[in-house]
Amino acid sequence: MRDPYEVLGVSRDASDEEISKAYRRLAKKYHPDLNNGDDYSTKKMSEINNAYESIKNGTPFGGGYQQAYNSGYTGSGSFNFETVRKYIAVGQYIQALNILGNMRDRTAEWYYFSAVAHAGIGNRIMAVNHAQMAVNMDPSNDEYKRVLDLLQNRGRTYQQRSQTFGSFEDIGTMCVRFALLNMFCCWCC
Amino acid sequence: MFGYVAANREKLNEDQEKYYKACYCGLCRTLGKEHGAKSRITLNYDMTFLVLILSSVYNIKVVEKGQERCVAHPLDKHDYWYNDITKYASDMNILLTYFNFLDDWEDDWSLLALGEAKVYHKEFEKVEKKYPEKTKLIRGKLKELSLIEKRGETNPDIPAESFGEILGEVFAYKKDEHESKLRDFGKALGKFIYIMDAVMDFKEDLNKERYNPLITVPSNMFKDILNILMADCTEVYESLNIVKDKELIENILYSGVWMKYEFKKAKEKEKNHERSL
Numbered sequence: 001m002r003d004p005y006e007v008l009g010v011s012r013d014a015s016d017e018e019i020s021k022a023y024r025r026l027a028k029k030y031h032p033d034l035n036n037g038d039d040y041s042t043k044k045m046s047e048i049n050n051a052y053e054s055i056k057n058g059t060p061f062g063g064g065y066q067q068a069y070n071s072g073y074t075g076s077g078s079f080n081f082e083t084v085r086k087y088i089a090v091g092q093y094i095q096a097l098n099i100l101g102n103m104r105d106r107t108a109e110w111y112y113f114s115a116v117a118h119a120g121i122g123n124r125i126m127a128v129n130h131a132q133m134a135v136n137m138d139p140s141n142d143e144y145k146r147v148l149d150l151l152q153n154r155g156r157t158y159q160q161r162s163q164t165f166g167s168f169e170d171i172g173t174m175c176v177r178f179a180l181l182n183m184f185c186c187w188c189c
Numbered sequence: 190m191f192g193y194v195a196a197n198r199e200k201l202n203e204d205q206e207k208y209y210k211a212c213y214c215g216l217c218r219t220l221g222k223e224h225g226a227k228s229r230i231t232l233n234y235d236m237t238f239l240v241l242i243l244s245s246v247y248n249i250k251v252v253e254k255g256q257e258r259c260v261a262h263p264l265d266k267h268d269y270w271y272n273d274i275t276k277y278a279s280d281m282n283i284l285l286t287y288f289n290f291l292d293d294w295e296d297d298w299s300l301l302a303l304g305e306a307k308v309y310h311k312e313f314e315k316v317e318k319k320y321p322e323k324t325k326l327i328r329g330k331l332k333e334l335s336l337i338e339k340r341g342e343t344n345p346d347i348p349a350e351s352f353g354e355i356l357g358e359v360f361a362y363k364k365d366e367h368e369s370k371l372r373d374f375g376k377a378l379g380k381f382i383y384i385m386d387a388v389m390d391f392k393e394d395l396n397k398e399r400y401n402p403l404i405t406v407p408s409n410m411f412k413d414i415l416n417i418l419m420a421d422c423t424e425v426y427e428s429l430n431i432v433k434d435k436e437l438i439e440n441i442l443y444s445g446v447w448m449k450y451e452f453k454k455a456k457e458k459e460k461n462h463e464r465s466l
Contacts, residue, residue, distance in 0.1 A: 020341040024398040031395050033408050049405040053343050123346035124421065125384070125414050129406050155416030158423055158443075162416075165200055165444035168451035 004051035023052040050106060057101045084113045093120035108138035115147055127151055193385050194378065195234035196437065197444040205437050207268060211254065213237045215271035218259070220279040224312040228279075231286040235382075236278045238441055243274045243362050245433040246371065274362070280316045281359050284324060287313040288331050323358055330355045338400050345384065345402035349418075353379035370429055377422035381446070384418060389453060419446065 005012050008022045026048045028034065035041035087096035096117040103110060115131035131148040138144060196209055216237055220228045243249075254270035290306035317324040334351040342348055353376035360375025361368045387403045388411045394401035403411065423442055431438055
């Protein structure tokens with residue numbers, strides 16, 4: 001992994017604000033949504049994201065996840081996935097995230113453990129995002145797929161029920177009608 | 190707030206639509222009566238939903254209904270209804286509006302926002318006196334949220350949680366046996382609203398180099414994420430065992446909350462279609 005400061009083009013003593021500014025400028029330039037989702041921009045964006053997150057979580061100098069969670073962890077990062085697995089097994093998800101936060105290389109396995117630990121503390125969004133990353137990086141791993149599926153299943157059940165209320169295919173014409181309606185209605189919508 | 194929690198009126202029958210509109214108009218009327226005519230412009234459908242769900246949980250019937258002409262549509266007489274919950278929702282509306290304007294002032298130093306906040310200051314003080322604990326908690330949580338956003342938090346669950354707690358406080362109407370479930374429900378709904386807003390503003394935030402909690406999340410996952418958050422919300426909802434106005438409430442939770450999202454998507458599709466022609 002390249003030096004995260006170099007990736008963002010900021011000096012090592014840059015302030016938080018300068019780092020965020022540099023990151024957002026690069027995100028505007030490379031975000032796949034603004035570049036028709038081409039491969040180069042996707043790769044570039046993921047590099048920028050990793051750099052930004054590792055600086056924010058203090059990874060380049062050790063530290064880790066405690067910024068966000070104020071836990072007492074002070075380790076130096078010499079742990080491995082076995083330790084992470086042990087913490088997860090006993091429900092100590094924040095400790096698991098701290099160790100993960102100290103690892104520089106984000107492999108499919110890293111994303112998998114991160115997803116499980118985030119799910120454990122109820123971080124739904126991080127959990128499903130990282131589970132998807134793990135599957136994208138290693139599509140052949142059934143365990144990663146199982147975890148992603150488990151997380152997405154709740155949403156699917158909701159979505160099925162939601163579809164019984166009808167689709168939104170005709171929403172264009174619907175909204176014209178609403179707009180007309182609203183001319184006579186309170187200050188709504 | 191944002192107006193995402195509204196009904197899909199296409200799927201309501203005539204009676205439901207009339208009742209729903211009358212609930213909105215009752216709230217609008219109460220806001221005017223309690224807090225002055227100016228406060229009425231701040232109203233949106235999210236607070237109407239609050240009236241519906243609390244009236245259902247506490248089984249409070251319509252206490253007063255009638256017909257009137259109002260400033261918004263002077264030509265037609267229309268129905269309204271209200272009860273004690275309507276009053277509570279109008280107080281909460283003032284609280285959130287006031288803090289919202291103050292926040293805009295701090296963010297952009299917008300004089301307009303400061304002016305607006307001043308207009309609501311007296312009304313805000315009245316509400317603060319009535320609900321000192323709620324006001325204190327919401328103020329604290331908004332401060333917390335603003336710091337989270339300022340530090341550029343990349344974990345979207347953290348600001349969503351913080352916003353959720355604000356809505357949880359608003360939905361926890363009274364300290365009684367319903368409090369904890371209503372708080373959980375409001376919190377889950379709040380998380381959805383916060384993330385929905387981030388989804389809707391995503392491209393604009395990117396372009397303007399502003400904070401967006403989803404910036405490190407690939408956008409093809411947004412819909413899945415929103416579905417999961419609504420699954421959490423409807424799970425708590427089911428535990429409330431709602432009977433009164435069940436169909437209307439479920440229209441909102443399973444369909445209406447997607448209206449703005451689907452409309453935006455349809456508009457973007459149309460735009461892309463035109464461009465490709």
